[in-house]
Amino acid sequence: MANDNKVWNQNDAIPSLVQSKRQLERYGLDVDAQAILVATRLLAAGTKLGHASEVHFARFGLSTGRYRVLVELEDNEGEALPSQLAENLGVTRATMTGLIDTLERDGLVSRRTSAQDGRQRSVVLTEEGAKKLQAMAPEHFARLEAMVGLLSIEERGVFLDLLGRVTQGISALTDETIEPDKPAGELQRKKRSSKE
Amino acid sequence: MANDNKVWNQNDAIPSLVQSKRQLERYGLDVDAQAILVATRLLAAGTKLGHASEVHFARFGLSTGRYRVLVELEDNEGEALPSQLAENLGVTRATMTGLIDTLERDGLVSRRTSAQDGRQRSVVLTEEGAKKLQAMAPEHFARLEAMVGLLSIEERGVFLDLLGRVTQGISALTDETIEPDKPAGELQRKKRSSKE
């Protein structure tokens, strides 16, 4: 009987290094266990983040996606095309239709047919929508700030750097083929200098 | 050809410091823009991670949740109760029912009624389920390793530390009330209150 204390009654299961090692041994894989641990923790954090984000925005009657639409509109003088919004937010146009539907139903945006191109129906931030953003801003940003409150200023900078590279690495999960990454133990990772 | 799909190429989805500053100015808030930047990038990364994870596991005919169920079963000598699984994975029992339904339909697990307690229906990892894990392991772990491949060994350690604290901070989004600022002390209670 495995007596490893797997009795973490935390809300979410935080994967341990022991677990990673055991898995790798079980399958006889020569992969760095710490790398797997980092990746696994990252996935867990991502799940938790997504959920927390929805809970957060639900407090204001919004969802993560709908909030982002409002902000994008505000950053665009209050008007934009659905396809623009979809592009900028990284969702499909179909998803954008749904987001706009709900926002319109709630009176936060309105649709307006274009005179130039009859296919276009641009989206306009209503006054109520702008007020909503204004009203939620203090709490919203205070919570965001609190989220990283356990990091010092310097640590935030470091984290930003590391997170940036990890975010790039996420594509390793979605790429068609596995990157010609070196089998465990090799240090020849190429730093692709991404200009920023 | 329609390369219109696959829109999650992190194009404009990465928020910039300028954006954060502009937002804070717009609302006249005295909040550290870098903190907001870190938080916002984190949220974006979380969204991307969640999606990438689903894409990854879909390659093996699984979802993130269903994969975790299989692993949890394997870590438990191939058998566990739905409520255990739900607890350990941090999902509701209702969600677990759905996960098991699909896994059972695909022949990766089977349900078995308990003799001791008629309410319990324990879940058993089938041989096919074990084979599935075995078969996907090489690619799965290779991709996970590649995901953090842009970090050096030392950087992974640092990232793990920072990520841990940030993960704790996520609760700032979901907490009932806003807490001013949590002290950086990491006095977490490690007591096991497993006994109810």
Added chain:
DNA sequence: TGAATATAGTATGGCACCTAACTAATTTTG
């Protein structure tokens, strides 16, 4: 013992997001 309560699992309905197929309007081209 029998009613009240607790527990295990499930059904139902909801939201966010996706892909694929569709409608309507515009542009291209033969």
Added chain:
DNA sequence: CAAAATTAGTTAGGTGCCATACTATATTCA
């Protein structure tokens, strides 16, 4: 020009996960 191709947005249907409420089986206790 009209037919074909492209484009903008929408509809339809599917997945993953959740919350709430329900059924069936123990357990408690008066």
